[in-house]
Amino acid sequence: MGKKITPRNVDYSKWYNDIVSEAGLAESSDVRGCMVIKPYGFAIWELMKSQLDNMFKETGHENAYFPLFVPKSLFEAEEKNAEGFAKECAVVTHYRLKNDSDKKGKLIVDPDSKLEEELIVRPTSEAIIWKTYKRWIQSYRDLPILINQWANVVRWEMRTRLFLRTAEFLWQEGHTAHATKEEALKETKLINNIYSEFAEKYMAMPVIQGSKSESERFAGAEETLCIEALMQDGKALQAGTSHFLGQNFAKAFDVKFADKSGKLEYVWATSWGVSTRLMGALIMSHSDDSGLILPPLLAPTQIIIIPLIKSEESSKKILKKTDDLFNSIKKTGVRVKIDNRENISLGFKLNDSEVKGIPMRIVIGEKEVEKDEFEIFFRYNFEKVSSKYSELTSIVESSIMKIQEDMILKSKKRLKKHTHEVSSYDEFKELISSQSGFVIAGWDGTSETEEAIKSETKATIRCIPEDFDNKGVKCIYSGEPARHKVIFSKSY
Amino acid sequence: MGKKITPRNVDYSKWYNDIVSEAGLAESSDVRGCMVIKPYGFAIWELMKSQLDNMFKETGHENAYFPLFVPKSLFEAEEKNAEGFAKECAVVTHYRLKNDSDKKGKLIVDPDSKLEEELIVRPTSEAIIWKTYKRWIQSYRDLPILINQWANVVRWEMRTRLFLRTAEFLWQEGHTAHATKEEALKETKLINNIYSEFAEKYMAMPVIQGSKSESERFAGAEETLCIEALMQDGKALQAGTSHFLGQNFAKAFDVKFADKSGKLEYVWATSWGVSTRLMGALIMSHSDDSGLILPPLLAPTQIIIIPLIKSEESSKKILKKTDDLFNSIKKTGVRVKIDNRENISLGFKLNDSEVKGIPMRIVIGEKEVEKDEFEIFFRYNFEKVSSKYSELTSIVESSIMKIQEDMILKSKKRLKKHTHEVSSYDEFKELISSQSGFVIAGWDGTSETEEAIKSETKATIRCIPEDFDNKGVKCIYSGEPARHKVIFSKSY
Numbered sequence: 001m002g003k004k005i006t007p008r009n010v011d012y013s014k015w016y017n018d019i020v021s022e023a024g025l026a027e028s029s030d031v032r033g034c035m036v037i038k039p040y041g042f043a044i045w046e047l048m049k050s051q052l053d054n055m056f057k058e059t060g061h062e063n064a065y066f067p068l069f070v071p072k073s074l075f076e077a078e079e080k081n082a083e084g085f086a087k088e089c090a091v092v093t094h095y096r097l098k099n100d101s102d103k104k105g106k107l108i109v110d111p112d113s114k115l116e117e118e119l120i121v122r123p124t125s126e127a128i129i130w131k132t133y134k135r136w137i138q139s140y141r142d143l144p145i146l147i148n149q150w151a152n153v154v155r156w157e158m159r160t161r162l163f164l165r166t167a168e169f170l171w172q173e174g175h176t177a178h179a180t181k182e183e184a185l186k187e188t189k190l191i192n193n194i195y196s197e198f199a200e201k202y203m204a205m206p207v208i209q210g211s212k213s214e215s216e217r218f219a220g221a222e223e224t225l226c227i228e229a230l231m232q233d234g235k236a237l238q239a240g241t242s243h244f245l246g247q248n249f250a251k252a253f254d255v256k257f258a259d260k261s262g263k264l265e266y267v268w269a270t271s272w273g274v275s276t277r278l279m280g281a282l283i284m285s286h287s288d289d290s291g292l293i294l295p296p297l298l299a300p301t302q303i304i305i306i307p308l309i310k311s312e313e314s315s316k317k318i319l320k321k322t323d324d325l326f327n328s329i330k331k332t333g334v335r336v337k338i339d340n341r342e343n344i345s346l347g348f349k350l351n352d353s354e355v356k357g358i359p360m361r362i363v364i365g366e367k368e369v370e371k372d373e374f375e376i377f378f379r380y381n382f383e384k385v386s387s388k389y390s391e392l393t394s395i396v397e398s399s400i401m402k403i404q405e406d407m408i409l410k411s412k413k414r415l416k417k418h419t420h421e422v423s424s425y426d427e428f429k430e431l432i433s434s435q436s437g438f439v440i441a442g443w444d445g446t447s448e449t450e451e452a453i454k455s456e457t458k459a460t461i462r463c464i465p466e467d468f469d470n471k472g473v474k475c476i477y478s479g480e481p482a483r484h485k486v487i488f489s490k491s492y
Numbered sequence: 493m494g495k496k497i498t499p500r501n502v503d504y505s506k507w508y509n510d511i512v513s514e515a516g517l518a519e520s521s522d523v524r525g526c527m528v529i530k531p532y533g534f535a536i537w538e539l540m541k542s543q544l545d546n547m548f549k550e551t552g553h554e555n556a557y558f559p560l561f562v563p564k565s566l567f568e569a570e571e572k573n574a575e576g577f578a579k580e581c582a583v584v585t586h587y588r589l590k591n592d593s594d595k596k597g598k599l600i601v602d603p604d605s606k607l608e609e610e611l612i613v614r615p616t617s618e619a620i621i622w623k624t625y626k627r628w629i630q631s632y633r634d635l636p637i638l639i640n641q642w643a644n645v646v647r648w649e650m651r652t653r654l655f656l657r658t659a660e661f662l663w664q665e666g667h668t669a670h671a672t673k674e675e676a677l678k679e680t681k682l683i684n685n686i687y688s689e690f691a692e693k694y695m696a697m698p699v700i701q702g703s704k705s706e707s708e709r710f711a712g713a714e715e716t717l718c719i720e721a722l723m724q725d726g727k728a729l730q731a732g733t734s735h736f737l738g739q740n741f742a743k744a745f746d747v748k749f750a751d752k753s754g755k756l757e758y759v760w761a762t763s764w765g766v767s768t769r770l771m772g773a774l775i776m777s778h779s780d781d782s783g784l785i786l787p788p789l790l791a792p793t794q795i796i797i798i799p800l801i802k803s804e805e806s807s808k809k810i811l812k813k814t815d816d817l818f819n820s821i822k823k824t825g826v827r828v829k830i831d832n833r834e835n836i837s838l839g840f841k842l843n844d845s846e847v848k849g850i851p852m853r854i855v856i857g858e859k860e861v862e863k864d865e866f867e868i869f870f871r872y873n874f875e876k877v878s879s880k881y882s883e884l885t886s887i888v889e890s891s892i893m894k895i896q897e898d899m900i901l902k903s904k905k906r907l908k909k910h911t912h913e914v915s916s917y918d919e920f921k922e923l924i925s926s927q928s929g930f931v932i933a934g935w936d937g938t939s940e941t942e943e944a945i946k947s948e949t950k951a952t953i954r955c956i957p958e959d960f961d962n963k964g965v966k967c968i969y970s971g972e973p974a975r976h977k978v979i980f981s982k983s984y
Contacts, residue, residue, distance in 0.1 A: 030566060030623050031611065034559035039639060042556045064534045067526035068613075068644055068660050069582075072589070074522060076599045086589040090561075091601050092613065093585045095648040097564070097578040107568045109583050109610055118601055119523065121560075121584065121613070131522050141835075147531065152560055152644065156587040168560050343633075 005355070007289045012233045017162070019283055023292040023356050026162045026279075033160040033167030040356065041279065043300035045170070048278060049150065051202050051297075052172065055194050061146045061174060066128050068152075069119035074127045078252035081126060084219020088156040090121040090167075121154040126220065126271055129175045130249040137177060137267055139258045144187075145177040163280035164237075164492055171275035177267045179257060181246075184268035185223075188244040191272040192225040195240035203278070204295035204407035205229050205285045206415050207239060208438065208487055210463030215447055218271075222246035228462045228487065230415050231284040234435035236462045236489035239281050242272035280492070285411060286380070292357030293380050295407050296400045302335040303376075303396055304358045306349050308365035322364050325392060332397045354379060359403055360396060380407055419487075425476045428488070432459045438487050440468070444475035445483025453477055459488040497847070499781045504725045509654070511775055515784040515848050518654045518771075525652040525659030532848065533771065535792035537662070540770060541642065543694050543789075544664065547686050553638045553666060558620050560644075561611035566619045570744035573618060576711020580648040582613040582659075613646040618712065618763055621667045622741040629669060629759055631750045636679075637669040655772035656729075656984055663767035669759045671749065673738075676760035677715075680736040683764045684717040687732035695770070696787040696899035697721050697777045698907050699731060700930065700979055702955030707939055710763075714738035720954040720979065722907050723776040726927035728954045728981035731773050734764035772984070777903060778872070784849030785872050787899050788892045794827045795868075795888055796850045798841050800857035814856050817884060824889045846871060851895055852888060872899055911979075917968045920980070924951045930979050932960070936967035937975025945969055951980040 005022055006014040020026055025041030037045065053063070069092065076082045096113035100106040122128065129147075136142060154168045174191060178184040192209055199205045207227040217224040221243035229239045247266040250256070256264045286293040296302050307322040309315045322338055329336040339349050346363070353361050361377040368374050374392055375384045380403055387395050418437025422428045431439050443449060443461065454460055468485040475482045497514055498506040512518055517533030529537065545555070561584060568574045588605035592598040614620065621639075628634060646660045666683060670676040684701055691697045699719035709716040713735035721731045739758040742748070748756045778785040788794050799814040801807045814830055821828040831841050838855070845853050853869040860866050866884055867876045872895055879887050910929025914920045923931050935941060935953065946952055960977040967974045 027627075029559045030620065031559040031561045031563060034561060036559070036624050037557040039554035039556045043554070046555065062531035062535070063538065064531045065529040065662065067521045067523040067528065068646065069523045069526060071523060072599060075589075076597065079597055082589075082599060086591075086599055089587065089589060090584045090611070091586040091589065091605075092582045093601065094583040095581065097567075097574075097581060097583065097612070099578075105568065105571055107564060107574060107578055109585065113583075119582070120589070128522065132528055135519075154560065170557065 005289060005291055008232065015289070016280075016284060019287050019292050019355075020162045025283070025292075028162065031167075033157055035162050035166050035168075037170075037276070040300065044282070044294070044298055045276060045279060047298045047300065048198075048202070049172075052194075052198055052274065053148075053150075055198060056148050056172075056174065059190060059194065061148045061176075063149065064147045065149055065151070066125050066132065068122055070122050070125070070128045072118045072120060074131050075120045077127060078130075078220050078249055080248070081124075081220030085123040085155070089123050090154045090156060092119040092121065122151070123153055123155045124271075124273075125149065125151070125153075125173055126175065126245070126249050126269075127253075130253040130255060130269070133175075133177055133267070134253050134255045137255055137257050140179050140260060143177055143179045143257060143267065144183065146174075146187075147176065148172055148174040161280075163276055163283070166276075169276045171273050173271060173273045176270045177250075177255070178270070179259065179265075179268070181268050184246075184270050185244055188223070188225055188242045188270045188272070191270070192227065192240070192242040195227045195242065195272075195274060199227055199229060199239055199281075200408065202295065202297050203282050203285065204404060204411055205239070205281060206408070206412050208415075208463060208465060210465040210487065212241075212463060213447075213450055213461045213486075215450060216461065218243045220245060220248050221271075222248070226463055228438075228489075228491075229281050229285065230418055230437055230489075231281070231492070232414075233284070234418060234437045234490070236438065236487075236491040237277075237281050237284070238462070238491065239278060240272070240274040243270060245269035245271060286407060287357065291355030293407075294357040294359060296359045296403050299357065299359050300335065301337045301356075301358050302400060303329060303360035303362065304337050304339050304353050305329075306339045306346065306353075306361065306363045308346055308363050310366060314366040314369070317369055318364055318366065321369055321389065325362070325364070325389070328393045329396055332393060334397055334400060336396075360399060362392065362396075378403065422476060423474070428459075428476050429457055432457045432488065432490065435490060438462070438489050440485060441476040441488055442470065442473035442482025443484055443486045444478045444480040446478070449475060449477045453488070458490050460491055462487045462489050462491060497781060497783055500724065507781070508772075508776060511779050511784050511847075512654045517775070517784075520654065523659075525649055527654050527658050527660075529662075529768070532792065536774070536786070536790055537768060537771060539790045539792065540690075540694070541664075544686075544690055544766065545640075545642075547690060548640050548664075548666065551638075551682060551686065553640045553668075555641065556639045557641055557643070558617050558624065560614055562614050562617070562620045564610045564612060566623050567612045569619060570622075570712050570741055572740070573616075573712030577615040577647070581615050582646045582648060584611040584613065614643070615645055615647045616763075616765075617641065617643070617645075617665055618667065618737070618741050618761075619745075622745040622747060622761070625667075625669055625759070626745050626747045629747055629749050632671050632752060635669055635671045635749060635759065636675065638666075638679075639668065640664055640666040653772075655768055655775070658768075661768045663765050665765045666763060668762045669742075669747070670762070671751065671757075671760070673760050676738075676762050677736055679762045680715070680717055680734045680764070683762070684719065684732070684734040687719045687734065687764075687766060691719055691721060691731055691773075692900060694787065694789050695774050695777065696896060696903055697731070697773060698900065698904050700907075700955060700957060702957040702979065704733075704955060705939075705942055705953045705978075707942060708953065710735045712737060712740050713763075714740070718955050720930075720981075720983075721773050721777065722910055722929055722981075723773070723984070724906075725776070726910060726929045726982070728930065728979075728983040729769075729773050729776070730954070730983065731770060732764070732766040735762060737761035737763060778899060779849065783847030785899075786849040786851060788851045788895050791849065791851050792827065793829045793848075793850050794892060795821060795852035795854065796829050796831050796845050797821075798831045798838065798845075798853065798855045800838055800855050802858060806858040806861070809861050810856055810858065813861055813881065817854070817856070817881070820885045821888055824885060826889055826892060828888075852891060854884065854888075870895065914968065915966070920951075920968050921949055924949045924980065924982065927982060930954070930981050932977060933968040933980055934962065934965035934974025935976055935978045936970045936972040938970070941967060941969045945980070950982050952983055954979045954981050954983060
């Protein structure tokens with residue numbers, strides 16, 4: 001049996017690391033801050049990716065691929081964007097190694113291969129993409145451009161954590177170009193809605209949507225929309241962002257289009273992304289002290305069948321039942337696997353399926369076959385359902401959406417329970433210091449207040465929900481009329 | 493209408509570039525040697541990727557993800573591999589930029605951010621992966637490991653061409669670990685067979701399989717199997733390679749496993765890959781002077797419907813027929829699109845669908861609707877089939893595999909026609925200099941002969957097919973008994 005998982009109430013952060021490690025999701029690599037995503041973790045990411053990709057394509061987006069490197073002169077073209085990423089970027093300066101004449105078998109950077117212009121490993125691709133769009137856009141007929149890219153990016157983070165913050169991560173980045181401001185704003189919102197729908201329906205992770213305050217905006221954006229999820233420890237996690245970039249990049253790269261009357265105008269832009277960080281959000285939303293819990297729609301294996309063979313005589317019967325059940329379940333489209341590993345105890349297999357968060361499990365042994373009484377074990381609530389063999393498949397099939405919906409409901413309840421509205425700063429501090437979740441409060445809209453609250457309590461404005469009414473509300477810090485009612489929280 | 497495509501017999505190389513550009517597949521970027529893969533090109537690559545991914549998964553392989561960077565000390569660990577790639581690798585030396593105090597708004601590399609150890613942008617991932625496998629492998633129970641990764645890699649090529657040879661390219665790289673030499677050899681062969689099957693069945697590009705001569709092997713491999721395709725200009729293109737790595741990487745990274753008796757042994761390895769180079773092979777296998785020709789199984793759009801509206805009165809009828817046909821075809825699973833772009837002439841649309849290689853086309857106009865007589869146009873042979881409306885869908889559906897098989901047959905004939913066996917060096921030189929395709933000839937097995945032939949004729953040994961009988965064959969160059977009968981050709 002693997003290492004025991006540290007309980008959440010003992011050390012939440014260790015609990016997270018234990019799950020990532022024991023479920024076989026990812027591990028640290030030999031490169032500072034970079035992770036290895038292991039097959040089981042990657043299979044979950046592939047399911048997320050495939051669903052998001054469908055949603056993007058259904059709304060008219062196409063995939064493409066742009067270079068990994070950004071020449072320094074392009075990188076610095078949009079000043080705010082450059083400023084935002086300059087302090088954490090990997091820089092390629094040479095293109096060749098040569099033998100070290102002092103040490104046999106060792107290599108050194110060949111000083112003769114110094115690049116005339118350094119290349120930045122993309123931390124995000126606005127610069128290289130807008131330089132490309134300049135070639136693609138002449139007239140209104142070339143718009144809109146609705147492109148997405150699945151790629152790796154690098155941000156030289158100093159304090160990294162598997163999935164949540166790594167120097168290299170995988171993500172998708174959408175980059176769209178529009179003829180009007182309205183259309184670009186609509187796109188920004190459309191994508192944030194897709195993110196929200198994906199988080200709730202597939203990750204079983206309801207989120208709060210809103211816009212970011214100026215200080216939390218993407219470098220180079222006029223407005224940043226986001227989805228914010230609440231983790232089990234009461235901290236917020238920013239799970240996706242959708243940026244309205246105005247004409248900033250069009251101006252930086254001189255991208256204009258001729259409108260119907262022939263007048264030249266700068267193009268309007270959006271960009272938006274979610275990353276392997278979603279894996280961290282998924283883990284921390286549902287899992288318990290026994291390991292990972294996965295919503296069935298994102299589980300690489302939705303049900304595992306474990307044949308339990310104790311004697312030669314019954315082995316044939318058991319294996320036949322196992323195979324038949326496997327085939328019958330497979331036909332329904334449910335992702336099913338048999339755990340037929342030899343020399344591994346039942347106890348180990350049971351524990352393994354729990355640590356890995358496989359939503360359902362059936363053990364088929366002599367007793368089950370004889371009595372025609374089988375148990376389906378549900379990982380998310382540890383409940384069991386008994387059934388005759390003939391009904392197993394249909395119960396398994398219908399349980400997929402039942403578990404999914406139960407998990408959504410549970411998450412919604414948790415989100416509601418841990419969202420509090422306050423009207424005094426004392427109440428506010430109390431809730432924030434006990435890490436009680438989202439705190440709704442009035443804010444006067446000044447960055448001074450935002451900064452003061454942050455430095456006094458470590459809470460940040462997670463987002464400004466569109467539908468919050470600020471009428472008659474006062475700022476909890478300054479007592480001035482609130483410009484917005486917003487969501488505060490500590491965060492990842 | 494776009495730029496005209498240069499005919500093959502005028503300038504083959506320009507023809508290729510014209511197709512890549514006019515069909516909207518890819519273009520050069522602002523980064524030396526790196527390309528932008530445009531949405532249409534990327535959609536073809538996605539279809540290839542998805543099919544290959546299925547084939548890998550069906551044979552028990554799983555996807556994972558390893559870091560983009562390789563620390564120099566790992567990179568140099570396997571000496572031959574390091575030597576093979578040292579001269580063409582991008583090196584990250586710093587992790588931060590700072591403001592240039594001399595020039596406002598400009599950035600310079602911050603000298604204080606110099607890395608203690610340089611990072612190589614992966615040209616291939618054996619080193620970082622085998623360093624990881626060392627942590628994963630203790631006993632025979634941990635084997636085999638069958639992992640694949642879809643990733644970008646960088647090789648600092650000096651002379652680049654879109655898809656065929658680019659500094660950054662996309663690929664899949666499989667890396668497997670085995671307990672025995674036999675099992676690793678079997679894997680090497682299994683994968684080469686998958687590549688060959690994929691090339692023939694999906695790309696409609698029959699290939700010749702074989703092993704590479706020592707001089708053409710992957711750096712660090714004991715044996716390299718490959719698939720070689722023949723382009724229309726008579727040059728060969730290496731389309732995929734599968735390497736038996738022996739215990740070289742296990743030794744370089746000290747990866748041992750305990751066998752059943754507890755004895756420690758080095759692990760056996762394979763690695764294998766195909767890349768976006770396949771796009772170049774696909775283009776050059778089938779296309780003609782009118783543009784791209786795609787085998788239907790890899791066509792993002794398999795049929796395009798163009799409504800032709802000349803008057804208000806008939807417009808409703810035509811659009812209804814178009815929609816009905818679209819829905820009816822879509823139901824069969826065929827990838828269908830309507831070209832309903834406004835203000836674009838029929839001529840432009842027809843040409844566009846031909847340049848892009850869309851396998852089938854139907855124009856729906858007043859005349860067609862009135863007469864109930866429709867034409868399906870086939871891009872690959874410019875033929876047309878007439879049909880009543882009620883039969884269109886079933887003809888379209890059944891044509892997918894018919895076109896695919898026709899294209900396979902045509903390619904097979906071409907391959908056969910351009911494969912010649914010779915017994916004299918004069919004949920050999922004649923065929924090679926006229927770029928007549930694959931030339932089968934005896935080779936004495938020495939690198940001296942291989943090198944001499946290469947420098948005299950520019951032909952290289954493309955592969956040593958397993959099933960070629962060398963009994964009684966003499967080396968065309970030295971006249972000595974041939975060690976192998978091999979395939980020579982000029983190549984990409």
